[in-house]
Amino acid sequence: MPARKKAAPAKATRDREATEQRFIEAAARVIARDGAAGLGVNAIAAEAGADKKLIYRYFGGLDGLLEAMGANTAVWIGDALSASKGDYGQRMGAVFAAYAGNLRGDPVLQKLLAWELAGPSDTLRRIDAARSKAMYAVMPKLRGDEKPPEGVDAPAVNAILLAALHYLTLRGATMGGFSGLSLKTEADWKRAMAAFDGLLARTYETD
Amino acid sequence: MPARKKAAPAKATRDREATEQRFIEAAARVIARDGAAGLGVNAIAAEAGADKKLIYRYFGGLDGLLEAMGANTAVWIGDALSASKGDYGQRMGAVFAAYAGNLRGDPVLQKLLAWELAGPSDTLRRIDAARSKAMYAVMPKLRGDEKPPEGVDAPAVNAILLAALHYLTLRGATMGGFSGLSLKTEADWKRAMAAFDGLLARTYETD
DNA sequence: GCCGTATGTCACCAACTAGTGACAAATGGA
DNA sequence: TCCATTTGTCACTAGTTGGTGACATACGGC
Known part of the structure; x- marks a missing residue:
């Protein structure tokens, strides 16, 4: 096997919107399971199966991600x-x-x-x-x-x-x-x- | 100045009961201030001005300390x-x-x-x-x-x-x-x- | 085809955590 | 006085956290 430094990355779909959605759903799952305690970029990234770096790149940090998650919670009344x-x-x-x-x-x-x-x-x-x-x-x-x-x-x-x-x-x-x-x-x-x-x-x- | 390795420790009163009480009161202060989040042996020991090691030695750990604190909370009714x-x-x-x-x-x-x-x-x-x-x-x-x-x-x-x-x-x-x-x-x-x-x-x- | 950019991955940092072993020093009994 | 026990202090490990820089790779416009 020649000089490919890393074995075989780049399995993901390379789709920003889909990845963002994965993060949002993962955040909701983590909150539903563990509550506010233990809520962090590491746990959410692991749950989403993506890299935490993307949380900072796409949402500007944990706050932005949670805000996006809250915005998706709209129904529930009426x-x-x-x-x-x-x-x-x-x-x-x-x-x-x-x-x-x-x-x-x-x-x-x-x-x-x-x-x-x-x-x-x-x-x-x-x-x-x-x-x-x-x-x-x-x-x-x-x-x-x-x-x-x-x-x-x-x-x-x-x-x-x-x-x-x-x-x-x-x-x-x-x-x-x-x-x-x-x-x-x-x-x-x-x-x-x-x-x-x-x-x-x-x-x-x-x- | 001779070979005294450390400068001048041993300022504390060397009184176990008093130290335990200091821990219990410190735990209550930390909870009152920060709540359950950020509650840990490091924070409590710092608040009490004592070493966290003593929490393990005297209370068996954080749980024992919190239990002792709860036992002290008796009044509040009647x-x-x-x-x-x-x-x-x-x-x-x-x-x-x-x-x-x-x-x-x-x-x-x-x-x-x-x-x-x-x-x-x-x-x-x-x-x-x-x-x-x-x-x-x-x-x-x-x-x-x-x-x-x-x-x-x-x-x-x-x-x-x-x-x-x-x-x-x-x-x-x-x-x-x-x-x-x-x-x-x-x-x-x-x-x-x-x-x-x-x-x-x-x-x-x-x- | 070529190349810039967006997307994803990894390695690393500093700071924090819980917990422990080794040690110094004060106390109290003999 | 000597010595064992207790009380307190410190240094250290191992693990986790939030956050970032460097890099590999795929995509889309030209």
Whole structure:
């Protein structure tokens, strides 16, 4: 065998767009599997089967890659938009239920939410920005024309209920339950959401 | 100057108990400051001003040290035990309010709770064990003889409300708010807790 | 065909990590 | 006083990290 220095490199497809996509999907897989900890160029490059150098060349670094990944996460809401009817409480109940189901099936979003609670991070804040913007834009449409009953601080109440939803979802995924409430099976979640609906209905009921 | 190889070591007090305590307090400071990320023997030893070798000698490693730190965290509950009176809902309201205040002032506990959501960890589970045990033991005493109204799944409702409290506290500490609800100032929290009390009262009110 | 450029690969660096062996020095008992 | 044990210090290994420079190779325009 003559003077070829290296044996046989250049197996890859030599397609920038495809490679970028591989990195983005690899980043999502790493986050879904390991969470924010252990998230780095080495792990992502290994997962993608490509060289980390390309992360710097194509995305400018880890931050750029994560931002691109966040931009690809677009859907995840608005499903329950058409089916919502009834008074304010019923509509919000439908929204919360749909959102809870989506969140429970999206490990990447779960890890992102958990990461937010670990501490402030510029990277994370940029990833989150697009999502939050979409969320706030959709909210008025979800509400429709219905108004919450007087004497109820609806924004605060909704934030509290959404917070509970987030926390219970994360605890269910990591510890399988919280404060004596099991959150493993579908039946567990049915019970939890029933209590949730009761809470919501009693607060927003129109006397 | 004769053949003394090293200049002048041995400044420390040569007191094992005091050194162990220094490590435990240093670990708590590091967690409060940096959270679970960046938590390691090097950082803790530097914070304590002692050698990391002693962590292995005295605690058997990082896990042992963190466990000892968790064991020292004992108080933080039961303050609102005597003052609670009224029906079930009112008693629970007092408990939640006291708990929220304690949690908001305890950055170490906050980081521990956030860490739990990042993923399962044997270390963490052991740290948490003692705390949870104390919590569950106190609960019946907090309730007193009052019983929740029929038709309400009180354990589930309480778990939901406690989940919301945890999540809002963590979001307030890291991002300063959640879902449009600001959680920075005392006034912000007063508003949040007012909505919280409303939620609780409407659910546990005896018709 | 030829050649510049884009794409991919590898080797290396400095800095950090967890963990350990060897040693100095203070303490306390005999 | 002597000596064993404990307490503390330091140096070192091996591995991982983020990041970069140098290089090989394929592609596309001319």
